[in-house]
Amino acid sequence: MSTIKRTQIADGVFFNSVKDSRFKTMKLSANLYVPLSAETASENALLAGVLSRSCKAYPDFTALSRKLCALYGADLNVLAHKAGDNQVITLSASGLDDRYAMEGESIARELSLLLCGVIFEPNLSGRAFVAGEVEQERRQLLDVIDSEYNDKRIYANGRMTEIMCADEVYGVKRYGTAEAIKAATPESLYAAWERLLRTSYVEIMYIGDSAPDKAAEVFTDAFRSIGRAPVKQSTQIIRGVKEVKRETEEIEVSQSKLVMGFRAGTAVPEKEARAASLMCSILGGTATSKLFCNVREKQSLCYYCAARYDKYKGIVVIDSGVEGENVEKLEKGIMKEIEDMKNGVISDFEIESTKMAVINAYQGSNDTVGGIEAWYASQLLEDGFKTIEEAAALLNAITKEEIVAAAQRLQLDTVYVLKNK
Amino acid sequence: MNMTEIKSDRAGDSYYKIRHSSGLTVYVYPKKGYRSAYAIIGTNYGSVNNCFSLDDGEKITVPDGIAHYLEHKLFESAEGDAFTRYAETGASANAYTSFEKTCYLFSCTDRFEESLEILLDFVGDPYFTPETVAKEQGIIGQEIKMYDDSPDWRVMFNMLEKMYHNHPVKIDIAGTVESIAQITAEKLYDCYNTFYNLNNMALCVAGNVTAEQVLAICDKMLKPCEKHEIHSYFEEEPYEIVEPYVEQTFPVMMPMFNLGFKEKAEHLDEKKLAQTDILLSMLASPTSRLYRDLMDANLINSSFGYELFEGPGYRAVIFGGESRAPRQAAEMIKQYIAKVKAEQPDREDFEISKKAIYGDSISALNSVSSIANIVLSHHFSGHEPFTYLEAVAATTYEDICVRLSEMLDVTNCTLSVIKSAEAEV
Numbered sequence: 001m002s003t004i005k006r007t008q009i010a011d012g013v014f015f016n017s018v019k020d021s022r023f024k025t026m027k028l029s030a031n032l033y034v035p036l037s038a039e040t041a042s043e044n045a046l047l048a049g050v051l052s053r054s055c056k057a058y059p060d061f062t063a064l065s066r067k068l069c070a071l072y073g074a075d076l077n078v079l080a081h082k083a084g085d086n087q088v089i090t091l092s093a094s095g096l097d098d099r100y101a102m103e104g105e106s107i108a109r110e111l112s113l114l115l116c117g118v119i120f121e122p123n124l125s126g127r128a129f130v131a132g133e134v135e136q137e138r139r140q141l142l143d144v145i146d147s148e149y150n151d152k153r154i155y156a157n158g159r160m161t162e163i164m165c166a167d168e169v170y171g172v173k174r175y176g177t178a179e180a181i182k183a184a185t186p187e188s189l190y191a192a193w194e195r196l197l198r199t200s201y202v203e204i205m206y207i208g209d210s211a212p213d214k215a216a217e218v219f220t221d222a223f224r225s226i227g228r229a230p231v232k233q234s235t236q237i238i239r240g241v242k243e244v245k246r247e248t249e250e251i252e253v254s255q256s257k258l259v260m261g262f263r264a265g266t267a268v269p270e271k272e273a274r275a276a277s278l279m280c281s282i283l284g285g286t287a288t289s290k291l292f293c294n295v296r297e298k299q300s301l302c303y304y305c306a307a308r309y310d311k312y313k314g315i316v317v318i319d320s321g322v323e324g325e326n327v328e329k330l331e332k333g334i335m336k337e338i339e340d341m342k343n344g345v346i347s348d349f350e351i352e353s354t355k356m357a358v359i360n361a362y363q364g365s366n367d368t369v370g371g372i373e374a375w376y377a378s379q380l381l382e383d384g385f386k387t388i389e390e391a392a393a394l395l396n397a398i399t400k401e402e403i404v405a406a407a408q409r410l411q412l413d414t415v416y417v418l419k420n421k
Numbered sequence: 422m423n424m425t426e427i428k429s430d431r432a433g434d435s436y437y438k439i440r441h442s443s444g445l446t447v448y449v450y451p452k453k454g455y456r457s458a459y460a461i462i463g464t465n466y467g468s469v470n471n472c473f474s475l476d477d478g479e480k481i482t483v484p485d486g487i488a489h490y491l492e493h494k495l496f497e498s499a500e501g502d503a504f505t506r507y508a509e510t511g512a513s514a515n516a517y518t519s520f521e522k523t524c525y526l527f528s529c530t531d532r533f534e535e536s537l538e539i540l541l542d543f544v545g546d547p548y549f550t551p552e553t554v555a556k557e558q559g560i561i562g563q564e565i566k567m568y569d570d571s572p573d574w575r576v577m578f579n580m581l582e583k584m585y586h587n588h589p590v591k592i593d594i595a596g597t598v599e600s601i602a603q604i605t606a607e608k609l610y611d612c613y614n615t616f617y618n619l620n621n622m623a624l625c626v627a628g629n630v631t632a633e634q635v636l637a638i639c640d641k642m643l644k645p646c647e648k649h650e651i652h653s654y655f656e657e658e659p660y661e662i663v664e665p666y667v668e669q670t671f672p673v674m675m676p677m678f679n680l681g682f683k684e685k686a687e688h689l690d691e692k693k694l695a696q697t698d699i700l701l702s703m704l705a706s707p708t709s710r711l712y713r714d715l716m717d718a719n720l721i722n723s724s725f726g727y728e729l730f731e732g733p734g735y736r737a738v739i740f741g742g743e744s745r746a747p748r749q750a751a752e753m754i755k756q757y758i759a760k761v762k763a764e765q766p767d768r769e770d771f772e773i774s775k776k777a778i779y780g781d782s783i784s785a786l787n788s789v790s791s792i793a794n795i796v797l798s799h800h801f802s803g804h805e806p807f808t809y810l811e812a813v814a815a816t817t818y819e820d821i822c823v824r825l826s827e828m829l830d831v832t833n834c835t836l837s838v839i840k841s842a843e844a845e846v
Contacts, residue, residue, distance in 0.1 A: 022454045023786050024432075061716070061758075065707040069773040072780025096780045099433070102814065140722045146674035147724070147743055229812050251672050255566035287504040287514065300559030303567055349508070356511030363530035364457040364513075367628070368788045404708050 002207075002366060004376055004385055009215070010202075010223035012230030015216045017206040018372055024100055026108050026208025027369050028115055028215055029092030031066070031377065032200035035231055036169050042176025043192040045080040045183050048089045049128050049137040049374075050189060052078035056121040061136070067114070071107050072096040078116065083381060084235030084267070084312030084343050085169045089196065091119060094215055094369070095207050108208055112215035120222040122193065128186035129193075138181060145178055152253055156418045157319055160259035163247055164414035170313055197223075199231045203380050207369050237314045239265045239409040248417040256325055257418040259319040260334065265409030267314030269382045272406065279406035280309035280316055282354045283341060288335040290350070291318070301330050312381060316410060324420045331415065341407035344400070351400060359392045412420040426846065431814065432786050436796065439634045441805050443643035448796050449635050450627040452789060458533045458628035459789040461526035462544055463797050465623075466616035468594040469733060472654040475535035475615045478609075480654060483612060485589075486561075486596015486605040489528050493557050493610050494549055495525070503543040512536040517570035520590050521732040522801050523616075528790060533630060534638055541624075541642040547613045549606035555564035565595050570675050572839045576741065580837035581677040583664040587656035590735045619646035625797045626790035641771065654778055655734045660685065661833060668838040678838040680754055683833050684736040692737040695778070696824040697811035701727055702774035703821070704758065705740060710767075711757040720750040731802075738829060747838045755831045764827060772817045779813045782806075 002018045009015045034044065058064035068074045074095030081088050093115040095107045126303060143362050149155050158173070165171035175181070184192075204219055206212040241263055264280075266272040284291035284307025291305045305320035322330045340346075365371030379385050386394070422442050427437040436450035468489060496503045496516070507514045512529035525544050529536050568574045581591040595601075604734045626635050662683050689697065705711055705727045715721040718741045725742035786792050786806075799806050 004686060022452075025784050062708065062713045065712075068772055069702075069706065069777040071707045071776075073784070074780070096784060100431070100780075100783050102776070102779065138715065139719060143675055143743060143745075149674040150677070150743075152570050154569075154671075240779055253672060255563060288506075288508040292504075297556075300556055301563075303560055303564040315512045321563055323563065323566075351558030353508035353511070357508070357513060360511040360513060360528075360530050367452075367455045367457045385634075389709040399445075 002372055006385070009216060009220040011228040013165050013202040013204070013219070013223050013228070014211040015204045015206070015212070015219060016075065016087070016376060017212040017216070017364050018376070019209065019211070020207060020372070021209040022328065023209070023369050024097055024209065025094055025369055026111070027092060027094035027373060028112055029090055029204070029249060029373065030115065030119060030204045031203045031380070032089045032196055033083070033086045033199045033203070033233060034089075034196065035233060036085050036172050038172050038176065040192065041172050041174070042180030043188060044089055044196060046134070046137060046141055046184050046195065047192045048078045048080050048091065049141055050120055051193075052076055052091060053137060054123040054133055055118040056123055057117050059123045061384040071105070071110055073099065074107065074111055075117065080174050082170070082174050085373055086233050086235070087174065091115060099209070108210045111212055112218060116215070116218045116222055123188070124334040125186070127190050128380055129380055130187045131186050132347070134184070134186050134189060139174060141181055142178055145175055152251070152257055152418060153319065153321065156257035156259045156416060157317065159247075159249070159418070160261050160317065160414055163245055163416060164315070168238070187256050192323070194306040197226050198229055201230045201233060203377070205373050205377060207372050210412045218326070227305055235267065235312055237267045239262050241413045244412050245414040248419055253418070253420045255321045255322055256324040256327055256420050257319065258330055259317065259416045260331070260412065261414040262318070263411045263413050264309060264314045264316050264406070266406070268311045273311050273314070273405040274394055275402040276409070277309050277311060278358065278398050279341065279403045280307050280353065280408055281358055282346060282350050282403065283307045283337060284318060286354060286357050288350070288353060290340070294337060295320070295330065295333045300331055301326055301333060305334070327417055327419070336409060338407065341404065344404045344411070346400060346403060351403065355395055358395060362388045364394055423744060423773070427805065427807060429668055429810060432783055432807060438541060439632065439636065440689070441636070441639050441643065441741055443639065443647055443649060444618070444644060445639065445648040446623040446800065448623065448625040448800070449630060449632040449790050450625070450634075450796060451630060452628050452792070455628045455789060457528055457530045457578060457789055458626060459526065459528040459793045460537055460540060460624065460626040461524050461793045461797055462540060462622060462624045463522045463524035463801065464616050465521070465621050465801050466523055467519050467521040467732075468592065469589040469655075469739045470616065470653045471589050471592075473615055473643065474652045474654070483608055483609055484596060485592050486594070487599040487604055487608060487612055490557065490561060490601055490604050491594045491612055492518045492523050493561060494553060494609060495547060497553055498543060498546055498548045503539060506539045506543070507519050507536060510536045510539070518565055518594055519839050520594065522630050524797065526793070534634065536644055537635070537638045541638065544617070547610065547617070547641070549609045551606055554589055554604060554606050554609065560596060562598050565593070565598055565601070568593065568595065572671050572677055572708065573797070574678050575669060575671065576679045576837050576839045579667045579669055580835050583667045583837065584662045584681050584683050584737065584772045584835045585701060585735065586659055586663055588658045588735050589655070590732065591723060599704045599794055612614060615651055618651070619643060620648045621651060623797060623800045625800070627792040627796070641692050641713070653733070653744070658734060662835050664835060666836050670842045671839045673839060673841050675743040675747060676747055676838065676844055677741065677743045678751060678839070679739050679741035679837045680751045681730070681835050681837070682738045682829050683835070686731075686734050686736045686829055688803060691809040691812040692699070692816070692820070693824065695809060695816050696820050696826070697729055698778050699771065699774050699813065699816055700821050700824055701729060702777055703770040704761065706774065708773060709770065711754065714757070715750060715753055717752065718749070720744055720746055720753060744825065747836065751836045755834070759831050762829070765822060768818055775813065775816060779810070782813055
């Protein structure tokens with residue numbers, strides 16, 4: 001597979017690059033990790049939006065968009081997300097490789113400069129961001145929060161996590177709260193920007209054909225003038241459940257949603273996390289998983305019933321859409337499959353075919369720019385990078401006993417039902 | 422068998438088109454240095470083909486949603502389901518039904534030949550019984566209800582219902598709980614035997630494969646298929662829309678809208694298609710004056726987008742997204758289009774949008790899944806991807822002006838709005 005080169009360019013700042021000539025595009029991203037907290041999450045998310053809409057060189061949204069369009073429809077994206085108890089602000093630029101430019105332009109170089117520009121040379125007015133830009137971004141971020149209610153699957157999953165992790169840092173949403181977004185000011189965002197550049201742990205990823213030297217140089221220079229004080233990261237893993245939390249909400253919908261949250265009892269970088277991940281795939285990660293075959297195909301209860309393992313936080317979430325009158329039957333059906341796994345009712349075929357499917361996905365990821373980036377980015381909080389071959393070997397070595405042990409660690413924590421009125 | 426190589430210096434790629442002796446059209450797009458392969462087989466049959474005849478046979482009308490139902494059921498055979506067979510090769514499989522086609526696909530990094538055999542085998546081997554058909558009612562019923570709760574889906578179909586008088590594109594792809602209750606094994610066979618004829622289908626494989634490898638499996642698995650005359654009936658569709666406005670209340674916090682311009686449905690060649698894509702980018706992408714005005718007036722957010730929506734007998738341009746004031750947003754879009762039509766578009770807008778569409782068309786040839794899907798879609802719409810790329814590069818400002826005069830009739834559009842019970846829009 002493609003190999004990655006990793007260099008530390010400042011205190012807590014790493015530049016990772018993969019040189020690959022197979023693709024027609026390149027991608028450069030900066031991932032800034034900070035501890036998730038109710039006090040700063042909203043400002044960080046709002047700041048990310050403000051940074052991505054203009055910069056000193058292209059001081060308004062239209063100017064920046066037109067520049068990207070002229071670079072053969074290049075993209076500049078921003079994302080605020082969570083990885084365990086961390087908030088990750090990702091700013092990325094991607095575009096056509098230089099070989100395909102009609103007029104011989106260097107797209108990669110221009111995009112590197114542009115990405116550095118939006119991060120380090122934003123559109124400022126003294127020691128504050130430009131008020132009009134902040135207002136636009138604030139309105140849009142509040143829209144994003146409201147729009148999560150539009151999609152009932154997203155909403156139900158969000159509610160389950162909120163209830164399950166109400167007393168934990170992880171219960172803070174990736175955008176924080178509407179109240180805190182409303183309270184932010186152009187000045188407070190400036191302070192948040194300085195804090196982010198100073199305290200975040202930064203992972204820069206580059207995937208492309210042209211040499212990443214220019215980008216590495218620009219980032220190195222930019223971080224040189226910043227008094228770095230990166231904050232250590234950690235995630236709270238809850239390993240026991242005292243009492244199952246249950247909540248039902250009624251809304252006028254045609255389909256009810258059932259979302260169940262479990263404590264998996266392990267998270268990365270613990271080695272048990274690997275068996276937990278495989279266990280979760282056997283349970284509900286493929287079209288031959290236990291939930292798909294039994295709850296969907298045999299009992300015809302639902303269209304989707306999937307299990308996901310959050311390896312950073314150590315929780316498993318199972319979600320499904322179902323007829324209101326069948327919610328209980330569905331919950332029982334799901335618990336039955338989990339009980340089976342705890343009791344060792346897992347066939348060799350289930351184990352081997354799931355391993356093959358997972359390895360197929362591992363290997364396939366090496367054939368896209370986004371896949372390569374995700375492969376390495378997903379290991380940033382682990383103990384060093386593994387190649388696909390190494391990860392596949394570790395997966396193949398997982399025994400049935402380890403899978404059963406992983407299932408036995410599962411403890412139901414929260415059941416959220418969105419019921420049709 | 423005749424095999425043609427199709428090359429593009431601009432894309433730096435080439436692929437093969439083969440008329441296989443069985444009647445199937447086969448495309449193979451090898452990608453050097455890739456580990457994975459992606460295969461997709463499709464039939465020129467989707468949700469809109471609900472009234473048809475075969476050769477000189479009688480006209481058959483089938484329940485809404487049957488093409489999608491058939492897609493679900495084709496995975497089953499007397500011996501078990503195809504997912505279990507794929508589980509033995511490690512391939513990841515899926516399928517989908519759209520308005521105009523039904524496709525079955527897989528991706529894999531090992532044991533490609535075996536997986537392709539499974540694909541060609543189960544797609545060629547229907548097995549429908551009253552019991553297996555009945556079992557799917559609950560699953561698809563829940564799929565339909567999931568879409569009933571989706572405001573994105575509803576806002577589009579509400580618009581299509583008020584845009585098309587007769588064309589079946591206004592009917593939900595999956596049908597309704599009531600319409601699928603009328604589906605029987607016999608009706609599924611009627612549809613299968615009509616549309617799943619290899620002469621009406623195409624296979625496209627991209628990635629770590631050679632044409633020889635793919636053809637060897639086709640030779641082994643496919644028998645020559647007699648060509649039949651398939652006729653799909655569509656009632657005459659007037660040029661005019663049905664109604665200019667429709668709204669529905671929904672449990673949402675962000676209201677949303679679709680503004681659809683009904684277009685003439687004649688076939689567009691690659692040149693016209695390229696011109697249309699560049700033109701729409703000029704008018705409504707984030708670089709445009711319109712986008713800026715809508716944003717500054719707080720009428721849209723970054724969910725705003727547009728789409729050229731087309732298929733057999735229908736074409737529309739749809740603008741849409743979330744908005745706290747959909748009527749005002751729609752009004753501003755219409756006024757802007759009318760103004761550009763009266764005053765001619767901006768030349769610089771043209772230059773940068775042309776580059777963006779060119780860049781997007783090349784970038785899309787990056788991953789095996791995207792390549793295979795593009796080649797297959799182009800096959801069914803009568804286009805060829807590299808010809809399209811050349812057409813983008815050759816498009817002139819004058820072409821755009823002519824194209825603009827032919828489309829986006831501001832007196833022939835429908836606005837669909839989804840709002841919460843409390844909100845005034």
